[in-house]
Amino acid sequence: MTKRVYIETVGCQMNVLDSELIVSGLVQAGYELVDSPRNADTILYNTCSVRQHAEDKIYSALGRLRPLKERKPQTIIGVLGCMAQKDQDLIFRRAGHVDLVVGPGQLNRLPAILEEVAAQQHREPRLEVSLDRMKERRTLVEESFARFDPPRPRELRSSPFQAMVRIMFGCDKFCTYCIVPKVRGPEQSRPAAEIVAEVRRLADDGCLEVTLLGQTVNSYKDPGEGRILRLADLLARLNEIDGLRRIKFVTNYPRHMTDDLLQAVRDLPKVSPYLHVPVQSGSNEQLKRMKRGYTVESYCEMIQRTRSIVPDAAITSDFIVGFCGETDDDFQKSLDLVRWARFKNSFIFKYSQRPGTKAADAMPDDVPDEVKRRRNNELLAVQNTISLEDNLPLAGREVEVLVEGPSKAARKRASGQHVPAVDDEVVQLVGRSVRDHIVVFDGPRTLVGQILPVRIEKADAFTLFGRL
Ligand code: 5AD
Ligand code: SF4
Numbered sequence: 001m002t003k004r005v006y007i008e009t010v011g012c013q014m015n016v017l018d019s020e021l022i023v024s025g026l027v028q029a030g031y032e033l034v035d036s037p038r039n040a041d042t043i044l045y046n047t048c049s050v051r052q053h054a055e056d057k058i059y060s061a062l063g064r065l066r067p068l069k070e071r072k073p074q075t076i077i078g079v080l081g082c083m084a085q086k087d088q089d090l091i092f093r094r095a096g097h098v099d100l101v102v103g104p105g106q107l108n109r110l111p112a113i114l115e116e117v118a119a120q121q122h123r124e125p126r127l128e129v130s131l132d133r134m135k136e137r138r139t140l141v142e143e144s145f146a147r148f149d150p151p152r153p154r155e156l157r158s159s160p161f162q163a164m165v166r167i168m169f170g171c172d173k174f175c176t177y178c179i180v181p182k183v184r185g186p187e188q189s190r191p192a193a194e195i196v197a198e199v200r201r202l203a204d205d206g207c208l209e210v211t212l213l214g215q216t217v218n219s220y221k222d223p224g225e226g227r228i229l230r231l232a233d234l235l236a237r238l239n240e241i242d243g244l245r246r247i248k249f250v251t252n253y254p255r256h257m258t259d260d261l262l263q264a265v266r267d268l269p270k271v272s273p274y275l276h277v278p279v280q281s282g283s284n285e286q287l288k289r290m291k292r293g294y295t296v297e298s299y300c301e302m303i304q305r306t307r308s309i310v311p312d313a314a315i316t317s318d319f320i321v322g323f324c325g326e327t328d329d330d331f332q333k334s335l336d337l338v339r340w341a342r343f344k345n346s347f348i349f350k351y352s353q354r355p356g357t358k359a360a361d362a363m364p365d366d367v368p369d370e371v372k373r374r375r376n377n378e379l380l381a382v383q384n385t386i387s388l389e390d391n392l393p394l395a396g397r398e399v400e401v402l403v404e405g406p407s408k409a410a411r412k413r414a415s416g417q418h419v420p421a422v423d424d425e426v427v428q429l430v431g432r433s434v435r436d437h438i439v440v441f442d443g444p445r446t447l448v449g450q451i452l453p454v455r456i457e458k459a460d461a462f463t464l465f466g467r468l
Contacts, residue, residue: 002030002031002032003030003031003032003041003042003118004031004032004033004034004039004040004041004042005023005026005031005032005033005034005040005041005042005043005044006033006034006035006036006037006039006040006042006043006044007019007022007023007033007043007044007045007046008044008045008046008061009045009046010045010046010047010048010054010057010058011046011047011048011050011054011081011082012048012050013164013211013213013250014166014169014184014213014215015046015047015048015081015082016158016164017164017166017213018046018080018081018104018107018148019046020152020156020157020158020164021107021148021149021150021152022044022046022080022107022110023156024150024152024153024156024157025110025111025150026110026111026114027156028153028156029111037065037068038068040075041072041074041075041076042075042076042078042114043065043075043076043077043078044077044078044079044080045058045061045062045078045079045080045081046080046081047079047080047081047082047083047084048081048082048083049082049083049085049086049087049179049183049354050082050178050179050180050352050354051349051352051354052352052353052354053352054083055083055087058079058083059094059095062077062079062094062095062097062098063095065077065097066097069097070097076099076100076114076117076118077097077098077099077100078098078099078100078101078102078110078114079091079095079098079100079101079102080101080102080103080104080107080110081102081103081104081107082103082104082179082180082183082184083183084101084102084103084104084129085103085104085105085129085130085182085183085184086179086182086183086356087101088101088127088129089101089125089127092125092127098125099117099123099125099126100113100114100117100125100126100127100128101125101126101127101128101129102128102129103128103129103130103183104130104145104148104169104183104184104185105129105130105144105145105146105148105185106128106129106130106146107148108146108147108148108150109128109146113126113128130144130145130185131144133181133182133185133186134182138186141185141186142185142186142188144185145169145170145184145185145186145188147190149165149166149190149194149198151198151201154205154206154207157207159404159405160205160206160207160449161206161207161208161209161402161404161448161449162207162208162209162210162211162402162404163202163207163209163210163211164210164211164213165195165198165199165202165210165211165212165213166190166212166213166214167189167190167195167212167213167214167217167220167231167234167249168187168188168189168190168214168215168216168217168219168220169184169185169187169188169214169215170184170185170186170187170188170215171184171187171215171216172186172187173215173216173253173293174291174358175280175290175291175292176289176290176291176357176358176359176362176363177290177320177323177351177353177354177357177359178354178357179354179356179357180215182356182357184215187215187216187219189214189220189221189222190222191222191224192222192224192225192229192233192234192237193224193225195212195234195238196234196237196238196241199238199241199244200241202244203241203242203243203244204243206243206449207243207244208243208244208245208246208402208449208451209244209245209246209247209248209402210238210244210246210247210248211248211249211250212231212234212247212248212249212250213249213250214249214250214251215251216251216252216253216256217231217249217250217251217252218231218249218252218253218256218257218258218261219231219253219256220234222234230258230260230261231249231261231264232258232260232261232263232264235247235249235261235264235265235268235271236264236268238270239268239269239270239271244270245270245402245451246270246272246402246434246451247268247270247271247272248271248272248274248436250276251276251277251278251318252275252276252277252278253277254277254278254279254292254294254298254299254302255293255294255298255302257275257277257302257305257306259305259309262305262306262309262310263309265309265310265313266309266310272434272435272436273310273312273313273314273434273435274313274314274316274434274435274436275306275310275313275314275315275316276315276316276317276318277302277303277306277315277316277317278317278318278319278347279296279299279317279318279319279337279341280292280318280319280320280323281319281320281323281326281330281333281334282296282330282333282334282335282336282337282338283296283326283329283330283331283333283334284296284297285325285330286323286325286326286330289323289324289325289359289363290320290323290359291358296333296337299337300337300340300341303315303341312435313435314344314435314436314437315341315343315344316343316344316345316346316347316436317338317341317343317346317347318346318347318348318349319334319338319346319347319348319349319379320348320349320350320351321334321348321349321350321351321372321375321376321379322350322351322367322369322371322372322375322376323351323359323367324351324359324363324364324365324366324367325363325366325367326351326367326375331375331378331379334375334379335378335379335382338379338382338383338386339382339386342386342390343383343386344387344390344435344436344437345383345387345462346379346380346383348376348379348380348383349376350369350372350373350376351365351367351372353365384461385461387461387462388459388460388461391437391459391460391461391464392459394437394456394459394464395456395457395458395459396455396456396457397455397456398453398454398455398456399433399435399437399439399453399454399456399464399466400433400434400451400452400453400454401431401432401433401439401441401451401452401453401454401466402431402432402449402450402451403429403430403431403443403447403448403449403450403451403452404429404430404431404432404448405429405430405445405448406427406428406429406430406445407427407428407429407430407440408430409428410427410428410429413427414427423444423445423446424444424445424446425444425445426442426443426444427442427443427444427445428440428441428442429441429442429443429445429447429448431452431454433464437463437464438462438463438464439454439456439463439464439465439466440463440464440465440466441454441465441466441467441468442467442468443468447468452468453468454466454467454468455467455468
C-alpha cells in the first residue's frame with residue numbers, strides 16, 4: 001500500500017528547503033505526496049516560531065484536524081521544525097491528537113521515526129528534539145542538531161532550474177527578540193567541499209541558480225582545509241562551476257559585510273548584486289536593546305562601502321517596529337534610515353514577544369498593538385514610495401530574467417480551463433532579475449528555465465512589466 005503524505009510549510013526559506021528535503025526523502029521511501037489532508041494518511045506541519053502569528057496558524061490548523069483524526073485514528077499527525085523544538089511536549093498538551101513532534105535537528109531521521117510510529121500497536125506521543133543549549137555543553141548540543149542535507153533528485157526539487165542550498169545552520173547572535181538561536185541551535189557551517197559538490201551536482205542536473213542559505217550567511221566559516229574558508233572563498237569556488245549561471249545568498253549580518261565579500265560580489269560574474277542585510281531599527285537605543293552589535297552609524301558606513309564597491313547592488317532590509325521601549329522618536333529614526341538608505345525593499349514586522357528570549361524575560365512588550373500597526377503601515381508606505389521611485393526609471397531598460405513559470409494570474413486562468421495547457425500557447429510568465437526584481441511578461445511556457453533579456457515597459461513598487 002502506498003503511504004500518502006500531506007505537508008504544509010510556514011516560515012522562512014530555510015523551512016521551505018527543509019520541507020523540500022523531507023518530501024524528497026519520503027517519496028524515495030515510497031510515499032506519495034498529496035495536496036489535501038483529507039487524502040493523506042500522514043499529515044505534517046513544518047512550523048515557524050519567529051512570530052506568534054505563525055504559531056497560532058499551526059495550532060488552529062491542528063484544531064481543524066480533530067474531527068478527521070476521530071474518523072480515521074490511524075492517520076499520523078506530525079509537528080516538525082522550529083515550533084516543535086520550542087514547544088516540545090506542550091504541543092501534545094494543546095493538541096492531544098498529535099502523534100509526533102520532531103525538531104529541526106532530527107529531520108534526518110523522519111522516515112524512520114514515521115515507520116516506527118506507524119508500526120506501533122498502541123501509539124505513544126513521540127517527541128524527538130535537540131538538547132537545550134542553555135543547559136548542556138555546546139559540543140553535545142551541536143551533535144544533537146544533526147545535519148540534514150541529503151541529495152535530492154531533479155524531479156523532486158520544486159524547480160529544476162533553481163535550488164536552495166544550506167551552507168550553515170543555527171545562529172550564535174542571540175538578538176534579544178529572536179527565538180532562532182534557541183530553536184535552530186548553535187551556528188555550524190557545512191564543509192565547503194560538500195557544498196561545492198552539491199552545487200556541481202545541481203548544475204549538472206540543469207540548475208541555473210542557487211541561493212545559499214544561512215541565518216547569518218556571511219559569517220560562514222569552514223575551518224576544514226588548513227586555511228579558514230569564508231563566504232568570499234566559497235563564492236569564488238562556486239563561480240567556477242560549469243552550467244551554473246547565478247549565485248545568491250541570504251541573510252547577511254551587517255557586521256560581517258567585509259570588503260573581501262563585497263569585492264567577490266563585484267568581481268565574480270555569477271554572483272548576483274543582491275544583498276539582504278537586515279538593520280531592524282534606525283535608533284541606536286533600540287539596536288542596543290536588541291543586542292544587534294552595531295550602531296546606526298556603522299550600518300550606514302557599511303551601506304556606503306557597499307555602494308562604493310558594488311555601485312549597482314540592490315540592498316534590502318528587515319525592520320521590527322514596536323520593539324520594547326520604542327518611542328516615536330526611535331521610530332522616526334527608522335523612517336529616516338529608510339529614506340537615507342533607499343533600500344530596494346524592506347520587510348517590516350510588528351514585534352512579537354517570544355517566550356524563551358532575553359527580551360521576553362527582561363523587557364516589557366510595552367508598545368500597544370495599535371501603535372505597532374500604525375508604525376508598520378507608515379514605514380511600509382515610505383519604503384513603497386522609494387521602491388516605486390527606483391523602479392520607474394527602469395522602463396525602457398533591458399534586464400536579464402530567469403523565467404520561473406506562469407504568473408499567478410496565468411496559473412489561475414489555466415486551472416479554470418478544461419483543456420490541458422499547450423506548451424506554445426502564450427501566457428503571462430514571471431521571472432527574476434539578478435537584483436531580485438520580479439519581472440512579468442508574455443511568452444510561451446517553453447521559455448521556462450531560460451535566462452532571457454526582457455525590455456521593461458512599465459513598473460510599480462513591486463513588479464516590472466516587460467516584453468521579450
Ligand atoms: N518579532 C517580530 N519580528 C521578528 N523577527 C525576528 N524575530 C522577531 C520577533 N520576535 C524578524 C526580523 C528578522 C526576520 C526574519 O524576522 O526582522 O530579520
Ligand atoms: Fe535571530 Fe539575530 Fe540570529 Fe538573525 S542574527 S537569526 S535576528 S538572533
